[in-house]
Amino acid sequence: xxxxxxxxxxxxxxxxxxxxxxxxxxxxxxxxxxxxxxxxxxxxxxxxxxxxxxxxxxxxxxxxxxxxxxxxxxxxxxxxxxxxxxxxxxxxxxxxxxxxxxxxxxxxxxxxxxxxxxxxxxxxxxxxxxxxxxxxxxxxxxxxxxxxxxxxxxxxxxxxxxxxxxxxxxxxxxxxxxxxxxxxxxxxxxxxxxxxxxxxxxxxxxxxxxxxxxxxxxxxxxxxxxxxxxxxxxxxxxxxxxxxxxxxxxxxxxxxxxxxxxxxxxxxxxxxxxxxxxxxxxxxxxxxxxxxxxxxxxxxxxxxxxxxxxxxxxxxxxxxxxxxxxxxxxxxxxxxxxxxxxxxxxxxxxxxxxxxxxxxxxxxxxxxxxxxxxxxxxxxxxxxxxxxxxx
Amino acid sequence: xxxxxxxxxxxxxxxxxxxxxxxxxxxxxxxxxxxxxxxxxxxxxxxxxxxxxxxxxxxxxxxxxxxxxxxxxxxxxxxxxxxxxxxxxxxxxxxxxxxxxxxxxxxxxxxxxxxxxxxxxxxxxxxxxxxxxxxxxxxxxxxxxxxxxxxxxxxxxxxxxxxxxxxxxxxxxxxxxxxxxxxxxxxxxxxxxxxxxxxxxxxxxxxxxxxxxxxxxxxxxxxxxxxxxxxxxxxxxxxxxxxxxxxxxxxxxxxxxxxxxxxxxxxxxxxxxxxxxxxxxxxxxxxxxxxx
Numbered sequence: 001x002x003x004x005x006x007x008x009x010x011x012x013x014x015x016x017x018x019x020x021x022x023x024x025x026x027x028x029x030x031x032x033x034x035x036x037x038x039x040x041x042x043x044x045x046x047x048x049x050x051x052x053x054x055x056x057x058x059x060x061x062x063x064x065x066x067x068x069x070x071x072x073x074x075x076x077x078x079x080x081x082x083x084x085x086x087x088x089x090x091x092x093x094x095x096x097x098x099x100x101x102x103x104x105x106x107x108x109x110x111x112x113x114x115x116x117x118x119x120x121x122x123x124x125x126x127x128x129x130x131x132x133x134x135x136x137x138x139x140x141x142x143x144x145x146x147x148x149x150x151x152x153x154x155x156x157x158x159x160x161x162x163x164x165x166x167x168x169x170x171x172x173x174x175x176x177x178x179x180x181x182x183x184x185x186x187x188x189x190x191x192x193x194x195x196x197x198x199x200x201x202x203x204x205x206x207x208x209x210x211x212x213x214x215x216x217x218x219x220x221x222x223x224x225x226x227x228x229x230x231x232x233x234x235x236x237x238x239x240x241x242x243x244x245x246x247x248x249x250x251x252x253x254x255x256x257x258x259x260x261x262x263x264x265x266x267x268x269x270x271x272x273x274x275x276x277x278x279x280x281x282x283x284x285x286x287x288x289x290x291x292x293x294x295x296x297x298x299x300x301x302x303x304x305x306x307x308x309x310x311x312x313x314x315x316x317x318x319x320x321x322x323x324x325x326x327x328x329x330x331x332x333x334x335x336x337x338x339x340x341x342x343x344x345x346x347x348x349x350x351x352x353x354x355x356x357x358x359x360x361x362x363x364x365x366x367x368x369x370x371x372x373x374x375x376x377x378x379x380x381x382x383x384x385x386x387x388x389x390x391x
Numbered sequence: 392x393x394x395x396x397x398x399x400x401x402x403x404x405x406x407x408x409x410x411x412x413x414x415x416x417x418x419x420x421x422x423x424x425x426x427x428x429x430x431x432x433x434x435x436x437x438x439x440x441x442x443x444x445x446x447x448x449x450x451x452x453x454x455x456x457x458x459x460x461x462x463x464x465x466x467x468x469x470x471x472x473x474x475x476x477x478x479x480x481x482x483x484x485x486x487x488x489x490x491x492x493x494x495x496x497x498x499x500x501x502x503x504x505x506x507x508x509x510x511x512x513x514x515x516x517x518x519x520x521x522x523x524x525x526x527x528x529x530x531x532x533x534x535x536x537x538x539x540x541x542x543x544x545x546x547x548x549x550x551x552x553x554x555x556x557x558x559x560x561x562x563x564x565x566x567x568x569x570x571x572x573x574x575x576x577x578x579x580x581x582x583x584x585x586x587x588x589x590x591x592x593x594x595x596x597x598x599x600x601x602x603x604x605x606x607x608x609x610x611x612x613x614x615x616x617x618x619x620x621x622x623x624x625x626x627x628x629x630x631x632x633x634x635x636x637x638x639x640x641x642x643x644x645x646x647x648x649x650x651x652x653x654x655x656x657x658x659x660x661x662x663x664x665x666x667x668x669x670x671x672x673x674x675x676x677x678x679x680x681x682x683x
Binding site for chain 2: 011013016018019020079081082083086117119120121123124126127128130131132134135136137138139140149151153154155156169173174175177178179180181182183184185186188190192193195197206207235236237238239240241242243244245246254255261264267281282290292293294295296297304308309310316323324326334341344345346347348349351353356358359360361362363364365366367368371372375376378379380382383384
């Protein structure tokens with residue numbers, strides 16, 4: 001078969017895997033186990049690793065579900081750079097000899113499926129790799145299914161019903177968090193525009209899928225690949241790399257106070273109050289996705305401090321699990337809930353008892369935030385002296 | 392001819408600002424009732440191009456693919472970056488394109504229409520599609536070096552190289568600011584946090600000059616506007632629009648409401664007494680001990 005296996009592009013920082021890499025492998029393992037059973041085949045989960053001196057990581061990836069690892073080692077690949085990484089990954093994805101080292105089946109042309117991380121390395125990398133491989137890519141996926149589908153499409157099938165076997169259904173939540181769009185990557189079988197599109201590829205939202213339990217009895221080959229590149233491929237030079245503390249820090253805070261479109265009646269004042277509440281609870285301030293699109297006219301300070309993607313909690317932002325989560329003026333779209341459902345205790349402030357957040361909180365305070373928060377602040381201040389917060 | 396030629400790729404997007412955006416009762420966007428404007432990330436990209444104009448006297452072209460009304464996005468971008476040219480690629484043939492087919496139109500157009508470019512800017516992602524794929528795919532097809540998540544940049548005009556700082560955030564890791572250097576031409580996907588700063592007196596004077604020029608140009612933007620259809624751009628019809636899109640939208644469904652994961656206690660937000668209890672509970676959850 002021309003198209004075989006599921007290739008997972010692994011991200012790591014000097015050999016330490018980014019969690020989403022193991023999450024992708026876990027989902028890949030589950031999907032391909034089902035696939036191999038259903039189609040009586042033996043297609044592999046293949047981890048693709050670029051780096052320098054990270055063989056140990058390759059072995060770990062087998063424990064986390066990979067059947068084989070393709071490993072490109074070069075000092076030039078130590079840190080990710082889009083240009084060279086795209087070249088090397090594309091070489092790997094189209095290399096028959098490599099595939100022959102872990103699979104007896106012949107005829108390999110390209111992977112059947114391909115996964116990348118939907119973070120700010122993988123998003124760009126998946127885009128350029130799929131531009132190079134000339135196939136389709138769905139971004140920010142949080143559910144995957146492999147199905148035989150009957151498709152009738154004006155262009156793909158010239159309006160005829162046709163069966164597309166082993167098709168990857170890629171589900172992505174849209175920007176509202178209320179709709180799920182299923183994307184398919186399909187060959188054009190219409191004779192006028194005939195063309196094959198493989199791999200079927202996607203980028204996967206960090207924190208969605210669960211890694212398999214580390215199993216040190218799992219075995220599989222680590223196949224070395226010697227990347228080919230010339231001077232032109234190395235034209236981006238990394239001059240300096242500096243670790244910075246993110247201005248927004250959800251991880252070391254015990255509480256998170258978030259706000260959403262409910263600030264609308266007096267955005268500037270409401271943001272100030274939320275910030276005040278955050279300060280009192282020693283919390284980091286988060287926002288819902290719509291807020292990062294700067295829907296309200298507020299002062300530059302409030303806008304550049306709070307209405308930013310870095311503070312977004314949810315599938316398009318951070319996942320948090322504080323002891324206390326306060327959601328003020330947040331309706332509770334699924335994509336927000338995904339980012340805070342692990343919180344220990346959730347307090348929602350919302351005038352609408354029918355909003356979805358009500359089912360996701362422990363205390364629902366019914367009321368507009370501009371009415372509730374001032375009272376709550378007073379009560380919190382009153383109680384503060386009587387309370388000693390254990391550090 | 393200018394010493395530096397830059398282009399900005401922008402997109403007309405739903406206006407998510409309050410008062411303009413309209414949602415259906417189920418929380419989805421009401422597209423018919425929602426106006427469209429220059430996308431916020433496109434605006435940041437336009438600001439980055441304006442920086443090149445102020446510092447290096449760059450010639451700026453703004454490009455979009457979209458329906459005829461997308462020219463309003465070009466106008467709004469011109470106001471931000473004092474564009475010298477506005478290009479709209481518009482043809483029914485382009486409709487329904489996925490990111491690869493969109494990138495194909497942009498690549499063909501930019502290669503054909505623009506002078507030899509040194510930098511192409513794009514935004515981080517569109518606020519409706521949110522894939523962030525079109526920019527990088529256009530970069531790859533153009534053969535330009537992609538620099539993503541750029542938070543600031545400068546050009547060394549002598550050596551024709553760009554020095555840029557990129558922000559890299561990875562799940563569960565510290566953030567990294569990476570400083571990179573690359574020869575022109577480059578494709579810069581600008582980070583949402585980008586802010587141009589003009590520090591010297593001469594920069595500020597240039598800024599004022601071009602800013603004024605932009606304000607006089609934008610009302611007459613049609614003078615700067617060129618519209619190209621598929622034939623004029625010379626695109627291959629098999630590679631654009633729906634026929635050129637590897638991906639299709641198979642179905643759209645409402646995300647099923649999850650089973651209630653918690654049982655909420657309902658509190659009256661106007662009751663001080665009840666809020667007092669909430670306050671105490673909050674401290675308790677945070678590990679505080681009430682000393683009485």
